[in-house]
Amino acid sequence: MSESTLSLNAATSGLPVVPEWRRIMNRVVGHRGLLLGSSILGVIVVLALLAPWIAPHDPFAQNISQRMIPPVWHDKGTWDHIFGTDKLGRDYLSRLLYGARISLSIGLLAALISGLIGTTLGVLAGYFGGRVDAVISYIITTRLALPVLLVALAMASLVGGGSVETVVVLLGLLLWDRFAVVARSTTQQLREAEFIASAKVIGASTSYILIRELLPNILSALIVVMTLEMAHAILLEATLSFLGLGVQAPMPSWGLMISEGKSYMFFKPWVIAIPGITLMLLVLAINLVGDGLRDMNAPEGRN
Amino acid sequence: MNRILDIKNLQVSLPTANGVLRAVRGIDLHVDKGEMLCIVGESGCGKSMTSMALMGLLPKRAEVTAEVLDFDGLDLLSLPKKERNKIRGMRMSMIFQEPMTSLNPSYTLGNQLCEAIMRHKGVSSAEAKERAVYLLTRAGVPMPEKRLDQYPHQLSGGLRQRVMIAMALMCEPDLIIADEPTTALDVTIQAQILRLIRELQQEFGTAVIFITHDLGVVARIADRVAVMYAGQVVETATAQELYSNPMHPYTRGLLNCIPIPGKTAPGSHLESIPGVVPSLIGELKGCAFANRCHVSTSECSQRTPSLELEPNSTSLHQVRCPITATTLQEAM
Numbered sequence: 001m002s003e004s005t006l007s008l009n010a011a012t013s014g015l016p017v018v019p020e021w022r023r024i025m026n027r028v029v030g031h032r033g034l035l036l037g038s039s040i041l042g043v044i045v046v047l048a049l050l051a052p053w054i055a056p057h058d059p060f061a062q063n064i065s066q067r068m069i070p071p072v073w074h075d076k077g078t079w080d081h082i083f084g085t086d087k088l089g090r091d092y093l094s095r096l097l098y099g100a101r102i103s104l105s106i107g108l109l110a111a112l113i114s115g116l117i118g119t120t121l122g123v124l125a126g127y128f129g130g131r132v133d134a135v136i137s138y139i140i141t142t143r144l145a146l147p148v149l150l151v152a153l154a155m156a157s158l159v160g161g162g163s164v165e166t167v168v169v170l171l172g173l174l175l176w177d178r179f180a181v182v183a184r185s186t187t188q189q190l191r192e193a194e195f196i197a198s199a200k201v202i203g204a205s206t207s208y209i210l211i212r213e214l215l216p217n218i219l220s221a222l223i224v225v226m227t228l229e230m231a232h233a234i235l236l237e238a239t240l241s242f243l244g245l246g247v248q249a250p251m252p253s254w255g256l257m258i259s260e261g262k263s264y265m266f267f268k269p270w271v272i273a274i275p276g277i278t279l280m281l282l283v284l285a286i287n288l289v290g291d292g293l294r295d296m297n298a299p300e301g302r303n
Numbered sequence: 304m305n306r307i308l309d310i311k312n313l314q315v316s317l318p319t320a321n322g323v324l325r326a327v328r329g330i331d332l333h334v335d336k337g338e339m340l341c342i343v344g345e346s347g348c349g350k351s352m353t354s355m356a357l358m359g360l361l362p363k364r365a366e367v368t369a370e371v372l373d374f375d376g377l378d379l380l381s382l383p384k385k386e387r388n389k390i391r392g393m394r395m396s397m398i399f400q401e402p403m404t405s406l407n408p409s410y411t412l413g414n415q416l417c418e419a420i421m422r423h424k425g426v427s428s429a430e431a432k433e434r435a436v437y438l439l440t441r442a443g444v445p446m447p448e449k450r451l452d453q454y455p456h457q458l459s460g461g462l463r464q465r466v467m468i469a470m471a472l473m474c475e476p477d478l479i480i481a482d483e484p485t486t487a488l489d490v491t492i493q494a495q496i497l498r499l500i501r502e503l504q505q506e507f508g509t510a511v512i513f514i515t516h517d518l519g520v521v522a523r524i525a526d527r528v529a530v531m532y533a534g535q536v537v538e539t540a541t542a543q544e545l546y547s548n549p550m551h552p553y554t555r556g557l558l559n560c561i562p563i564p565g566k567t568a569p570g571s572h573l574e575s576i577p578g579v580v581p582s583l584i585g586e587l588k589g590c591a592f593a594n595r596c597h598v599s600t601s602e603c604s605q606r607t608p609s610l611e612l613e614p615n616s617t618s619l620h621q622v623r624c625p626i627t628a629t630t631l632q633e634a635m
Contacts, residue, residue: 194405201358201397202419203388216409 027296034292040285044278048100055094056082059252063089071270083274086260095252096278102253103234103282106168110233111226113172118179119222123210125180126187136180143177152236156245167246171233178225186218220297227290231283238279254279307477307510308334308357311371315352318364322584326352328534331610334478337508339501341521341542343557344531347580350514353531354480357512358397359387375477393423396471398481402463402488406455412466413451420473431473438469441506443499461492468500478510485520497523518557522546530554533581533591536610540620550613550622552596590625598626 028034047054066089072082083092125136155170190196199213238255240246247253249260254275261271315327327349334340342350355361357372357379372379374390382390396419399405406415416439417431426434432451439447442465455463464484471479481500485493501524504511515521521528525542530553538551549555559574567573578595581587589604590596596603606625613620 194399194401195407197360197399198397198405199407200360201395202392202422213407217407219409 028292031292031295033288034296037285037288037290037292040281041289044100044282044285045104047097048104051094051097051101055091055097056080057091057094059090059094059098060250061090065089068264068268068271070268071274074270084270086257086271087264092257092274095257096254096275099252099254099257099275100278100282102164102247102251103237103279106164106171106237106247107230107234107286109168110171110175110237111230113168114174114176114229114233115179115222115226117172118176118181118225119183119215121176122180122183122185123187123214123218126184127191127210127214129188129191133184136184140177140180140184143174143180146174148174148236149239152240153243153245156240162248164247164251167237167240171236175229175233175236178229179222182221182225183218186221187214190214190217220293224290224294224297227286227293231286231290234279234286235283305336306333306373307336307338307375308332308512309371309373310369313353313356313369313372314367315349315356315361316366317362318366319584324584325586326534326583327356328583328587330531330534330536332529332536332539334510334512336477336510337504339504339511339513339524339526341513341515341525341528342531343515343518343521343528345516345580347583348531349534349583350516350531351482352534354397354482354512354514357480358395359391389423392419393474394476395478395480396474396476398464398467398471398479398484400483400486402460402467405467406463408455411452411454412458416451416466416470416473419470423474434473435469438472439466441503442466442469442472443495444469461488461496464488464492464496465499468496468503472503472507472509475507476509478512479504480512480514482514483516484513486515486517493520500524518561530557533587534583535591535623536621537592537623538621539610540613541618544618544620548620550620551592551624552598553592556595590623593625600626602626 028038063085066081066085067087069081069085069089070077071084071092072079074084077084081091081093083096085091086095121136121139125133125140152170152174156166159166159170196209196213199209204213237246237253238258241253241255242259244259247256249256257275258272258279261268261275265272310330310332313327313330313332314325317324317326330349330353332340332342332353342353344350352361356365356367361367367380369380374395377386377390379387379390406412413432413435416435417428420426420431420434421428435451436447439450444450444462444465450458450466455466458466464487467484471481484500485496488496497520500511500513503509513520513524521542527539528542528545529536529539530545530551531537532553538545538549538554540548540550545554546558549558553576556574556576560576562573576595581591581594587607589606590599590608593599593603603625608623608625610621610623613622
């Protein structure tokens with residue numbers, strides 16, 4: 001048969017056979033944004049994980065005699081406190097490292113919760129269509145009409161704000177809209193695909209079709225949304241903490257650090273610049289990774 | 304003769320905004336064990352609806368009724384859903400038109416090939432794999448062991464359709480419904496796939512309902528042919544009988560549309576059937592083909608014809624035409 005001879009030719013033609021993982025690696029390394037983003041994100045994640053071992057000081061230990069020491073590149077800086085200390089004499093670098101744990105875990109958990117809610121709603125709406133779709137679309141548009149920050153602030157003040165858990169649940173309940181929209185439209189595209197009909201033919205249940213047949217095919221799009229929502233959640237957490245309704249002192253949240261430093265920002269700008277820059281770097285890195293993953297998944301980028 | 308499938312007066316209706324669309328209007332069909340039945344007809348004549356009704360793939364709002372819908376002694380309409388699912392997965396299978404979307408892009412071929420048989424027959428994964436490799440080899444897929452670990456996007460359309468054929472045979476079904484399986488393929492691959500389906504059908508003794516709009520395809524593979532028009536079977540006969548002695552004006556019209564090398568002069572106009580298919584919403588009065596038929600009389604639009612045995616033929620040849628066979632013969 002002609003097909004068999006053709007493929008045999010390809011196999012024996014002496015062209016170097018590039019393994020699959022190698023091709024994927026080449027594409028990742030070839031994408032500058034993804035490479036940069038994942039490097040920064042990787043460094044931050046490792047530092048956050050290792051915080052208890054690499055932090056030079058206890059992030060909660062106050063020392064009034066060592067207040068407001070400037071960072072090391074200043075004239076008055078010392079190597080003991082590389083990023084200086086805050087108004088209570090707590091080591092800034094240690095607080096940043098521990099703060100990264102809070103930012104990352106809030107970002108990840110909030111994105112997971114909202115991903116679960118949004119994907120469930122979106123897949124159901126997209127697959128069943130009709131009345132189910134009408135109801136869920138209504139819920140989605142209602143959610144889109146609500147300003148996230150205002151609702152988050154109102155809810156945070158209602159429940160009292162405070163703990164990391166509250167912030168996670170709050171953001172998780174608010175950030176599912178994009179998941180729902182993306183899951184709905186990708187599901188609609190696949191709903192009529194013949195492999196879904198094949199699954200029905202072999203007697204698969206609806207839940208089996210949704211979870212085993214459909215979900216893996218929309219997962220790549222959802223992962224991209226996930227990165228964006230993670231960055232979104234991290235920023236919102238910082239905002240809430242900055243406004244005093246998120247993570248509470250003495251927890252070392254980056255938003256809280258910026259908030260605590262704002263009264264000094266004209267004379268000691270590093271108090272606010274250092275957590276500000278780290279926050280920007282983290283959000284930028286996550287967004288770069290998200291964009292990069294999107295490009296990796298796009299068919300035009302495949303070779 | 305041993306019948307695997309017996310259908311009497313199958314009707315499928317779909318509610319639409321403009322009224323009830325009666326896509327299938329009383330079909331009588333039967334398939335014998337190991338037989339290749341071709342259903343031919345133009346787009347929208349209800350051939351896919353018939354197959355979907357058999358496989359239970361119609362949307363919930365569709366209404367399916369039949370006097371008899373009998374699969375090897377089991378009544379498909381009254382069977383509980385669970386039993387029906389079992390039959391659908393194990394004893395009937397389906398090959399779809401579009402090989403590009405009929406395999407799930409997220410799973411390896413091995414995974415998809417073995418899924419149904421492991422699910423329905425409780426076969427171990429090693430045995431399932433062995434059978435998959437055997438069937439892939441039989442379906443002409445080169446390097447079958449390697450294919451099991453590959454994903455659908457790594458295969459060409461023709462190869463994917465071969466995989467689909469192998470997949471349809473995995474559970475040793477009694478009946479395969481092939482809904483235009485070669486339409487999306489180019490002509491050379493189409494010929495290979497047709498030969499393959501015919502070979503495997505004869506080797507495994509599987510009955511096949513082959514749905515197509517291409518009479519050229521029918522001539523190559525069919526044992527028996529049913530020609531459909533506007534949701535009804537208008538003529539059914541053995542393939543040989545149908546081609547040598549087409550009775551219904553629609554069948555003749557379709558056959559006249561095909562250019563014959565050597566006979567049809569280059570540059571000459573091909574025949575076509577004037578007019579369009581009638582709307583399938585609501586009732587049809589008289590013969591559905593009357594408005595496009597060149598031998599129709601005023602009686603045709605009054606009297607609704609039934610499928611009747613053609614008296615002159617030796618084999619089972621049925622025609623749905625208000626004009627009697629003898630007058631038809633003279634009119635042509």
